Amino acid sequence: MAGKKTSVFKDIEHLIRLVLVMAVGAAAFVVVRAAVIPHSFGQYGHYRGDAIAEIAARPIAFAGHQVCEGCHVEVVEQKKLGKHVVVPCETCHGALANHADDPASVTPPKLDTAVICARCHEANSAKPKTFPQVVTADHSGGAACDTCHQPHKPGIEAAPAKVAEGKK
């Protein structure tokens, strides 16, 4: 009987070896997995948690009109008198966060009003009917808009107040 028992152990020796190989394989899997998967994966869900902070760290290009208004007080006062009070600075002047960071060395480019103004005010039947529109070719013949209009306060002073302000 005893001789038979030892022979049973002898028979399973190859199975023990197999289990050992599998254990080593499983350990290797755990080590490699820990090394390959970023440590923040699964922090908030099935994605890399650190990605949120990386995306949020992108530098901004548009400073925002509140930043502009901190320095250009005279323009703010001027805009309050006209209909362009609702138009933010960087709509026409472009992205100027770098100017806000370093006003001395970064100078905003001079704008061509014949192009800039037409972007909004060129007549188009899909625009809201109440929005002031002109066919620039008929209206000014391609002349720069700031020949007559002050872009920060676009109403023309010489005209009667009602015409200058237009419809609400």
Next chain:
Amino acid sequence: MEITRRHLLVLLPAAAAAWKFVLAGTPELAPNYTRTEHWWGMLIDIPKCIGCGSCVRACAQENEVPDGYFRTWIERYHVADWKIEKPEVESPNGGKQGFPPNPESGGKNFFVPKLCNHCADSPCTQVCPVGATFVTRDGVVLVDKTYCLGCRYCVQACPYGCRFINPNSNTAEKCSLCYHRITKGLTTACCEVCPTGARQLADFKNPGDPIHEFLRTHTVQVLKPHMATGAKVFYNGMDGSVR
């Protein structure tokens, strides 16, 4: 020194541990910003849109969107009389340079700005096989470009056509709702430059946000409501022909 098998067995786990240390150390979010206190979306006021393209240009500049690709774009609709199911829609270069004079003067004509709807139950994040796109706790759908494989499943899954593959990085890209701006207390680039206030960033978890009063008092709609995506870009005054 000759590297034996014994040395290698010691070196490999040590190198793995070192690599994990290299992967760590990422930038922190802006201070005073708690993600669970916000739930972002947008309001598009169609009757105010003049199709000037300022939003498209600003988006491209703020997010370095390659030419010919759009994270936001403007469509011009022309609906002839009763043909509400067959609107004529055009978007020359995404409306980036504005729109040429409308050849159609009759019927109904209007502009519709489009962008990612930042769906609460977004189809695009559900199909991503690697977890490269996700909905953050403040309700913004983002793409982790270092993890994206560029398999294009999400591009096909988005019912609004808001995603594309960036030809430079070969990864999926879309509107991030200017996550780098809104987490700093700024509005998005497109909302910042909109001259008529047709686009407004909305924080639905902020009780002081004017969006709540607006939603109460106006007839608003989301795009493709039948798809039940939980879209958070609300359109005011949207015609039934808009797809």
